[in-house]
Amino acid sequence: QRAVHPDRFGQRPLKEQSYSEQHSSLINKAYQTLLNPLSRGLYLLELNGVEPAQETDSDADSAFLMEIMEINEKLAEPKNEDSLEEIETLIKVKQDELTEEVTAAFERDDLQEAKKLLAKMKYFANLEDKLKKKKIPS
């Protein structure tokens, strides 16, 4: 970014300015992708030629789906700050656990397992977003 940031190209010809913007934007995108464990994991899958999970989850994962449903239902209830904090902690703990499991799966080259775990992470990422929205005072 030090090399391509648009602020350093203000005086340069337009073509160079455009390059700097594009590269800068790309670098930001790459950084954000790698920073977040879920997007990083999905990118790693992609690099290894494995497509992320597309098919509907149902019977095999019913216990997991029920857990996600329950957390969603709790979030949907109008509540106070304390219970929101509880839910936030729970989600964070689960995400950290899953991140560790995904890391282990990649380390032993178990891409199919990584794929399954990343699908689970997606549900928690959604919950995290919903919780953040709830915290914004309306």
Place this chain on the structure above:
Amino acid sequence: RQVVDHYENPRNVGSLDRNAKNVGTGLVGAPACGDVMKLQVEVDENGKIVDARFKTFGCGSAIASSSLATEWVKGKTVDEALKIKNTDIAKELCLPPVKLHCSMLAEDAIKAALADYKLKQDPNKEESEKKA
């Protein structure tokens, strides 16, 4: 417009008693977008679906698809309901291509609920199928 209508005024939101013998519960998830959908049906002694409820956490199209699904299954027999295709749901709601998977999720939810109902009617069959 239908999508917005089903999203703002979803029909049949709620739950049925999942422990009741004549209630089938389908719980499905879309890993790509992290949406979860629960669809339940209550079936009478003639094999006709008399009530249906859903709870969906996800995008507007997913909510609309499951809302429409509960409307459609009511009054149908179990076998008729199994014929509902995601393409019909998508067409009715005019879903754009990127949201077609939402209608698929609704179709899967219907099938899961009906499969659960059937299983409950014939636990012996499940036992023998498991052993086989």
